[in-house]
Amino acid sequence: MSVIQIRGVVKRFGPITAVDGVDLDVGYGECFGLLGPNGAGKTSLVRMITGVSPIGEGSIRVDGKDVTQEPRQIKSSLGVVPQEDNLDPDLNVLENLVTFARYFDIPRAEAKRRAMANLQLFELQDRQRAKIEELSGGMKRRLLIARALTNQPKLLILDEPTVGLDPQTKHLVWRKLRSLKAQGATLLLCTQNMDEASFLCDRLAVMNEGRIIALDSPQELIKKYGGSQIMEVRLRSDERRDLVLLKLSEQSLQWQEIEDTLYIFQGDGQVLDQDLLGELVIMNQHAPTLEDVFLKLTGRSLKEQ
Numbered sequence: 497m498s499v500i501q502i503r504g505v506v507k508r509f510g511p512i513t514a515v516d517g518v519d520l521d522v523g524y525g526e527c528f529g530l531l532g533p534n535g536a537g538k539t540s541l542v543r544m545i546t547g548v549s550p551i552g553e554g555s556i557r558v559d560g561k562d563v564t565q566e567p568r569q570i571k572s573s574l575g576v577v578p579q580e581d582n583l584d585p586d587l588n589v590l591e592n593l594v595t596f597a598r599y600f601d602i603p604r605a606e607a608k609r610r611a612m613a614n615l616q617l618f619e620l621q622d623r624q625r626a627k628i629e630e631l632s633g634g635m636k637r638r639l640l641i642a643r644a645l646t647n648q649p650k651l652l653i654l655d656e657p658t659v660g661l662d663p664q665t666k667h668l669v670w671r672k673l674r675s676l677k678a679q680g681a682t683l684l685l686c687t688q689n690m691d692e693a694s695f696l697c698d699r700l701a702v703m704n705e706g707r708i709i710a711l712d713s714p715q716e717l718i719k720k721y722g723g724s725q726i727m728e729v730r731l732r733s734d735e736r737r738d739l740v741l742l743k744l745s746e747q748s749l750q751w752q753e754i755e756d757t758l759y760i761f762q763g764d765g766q767v768l769d770q771d772l773l774g775e776l777v778i779m780n781q782h783a784p785t786l787e788d789v790f791l792k793l794t795g796r797s798l799k800e801q
């Protein structure tokens with residue numbers, strides 16, 4: 497059984513369809529990533545999973561429970577790490593965790609024991625008496641994750657957990673999240689950080705305009721959509737553009753054209769012939785990355801929502 501089961505979910509805001517017929521399963525013990533540009537529908541989907549926003553159409557079950565019928569039970573089994581800092585500035589670090597435990601009716605002694613264990617996990621035990629305003633941005637992010645573990649959740653939902661962090665803190669958070677997964681935790685990760693997705697996620701769903709347009713492991717997505725090499729080129733002559741595109745099609749090559757740059761995706765064994773190469777100025781050649789796949793699937797042009 498899946499820890500998250502989504503069937504035919506739709507969410508509309510007036511004339512805008514934020515989530516458009518999504519089907520998705522997330523298995524127990526996996527780290528599942530949601531990727532997508534701003535406005536793709538990731539946040540709307542997560543808000544429905546966590547019971548914060550009502551479902552327009554379709555159904556969502558979390559740990560076998562319907563989110564519309566048993567929202568309180570579902571929330572008790574979730575840990576949520578928001579993108580925005582919502583720590584209580586009037587309480588110190590330890591008090592933030594112990595007070596949060598009251599929402600789950602955890603006895604104070606047990607709440608303090610869990611708080612200290614989670615602070616130690618994220619290397620914050622020496623700051624337990626510090627005020628929130630005394631913490632760095634990285635410490636606050638780590639504290640938010642520590643707080644989300646208070647109720648020993650079956651599912652940990654993380655919204656951009658390392659946004660704005662320096663490389664050292666980012667890698668610390670990644671290591672701790674991998675450790676949690678190794679202990680059996682299920683993670684649902686919303687991120688626009690491709691390195692983060694590649695490092696942490698077993699599977700990824702790429703969302704765009706409310707739909708899931710690709711779903712697989714990071715490695716398989718790169719293999720399927722990125723090919724073996726990507727060339728960034730410009731035309732030697734704009735007048736010969738149609739001829740160049742025709743030649744690319746004749747050689748069964750995929751490409752994207754953004755302003756004056758062509759991105760050519762070469763599969764295994766695909767080589768541009770000399771006549772075609774003579775029409776091009778090669779700017780860059782590299783092995784495909786998850787970011788290349790993301791841009792190919794969702795577009796390289798900026799989309800304002």
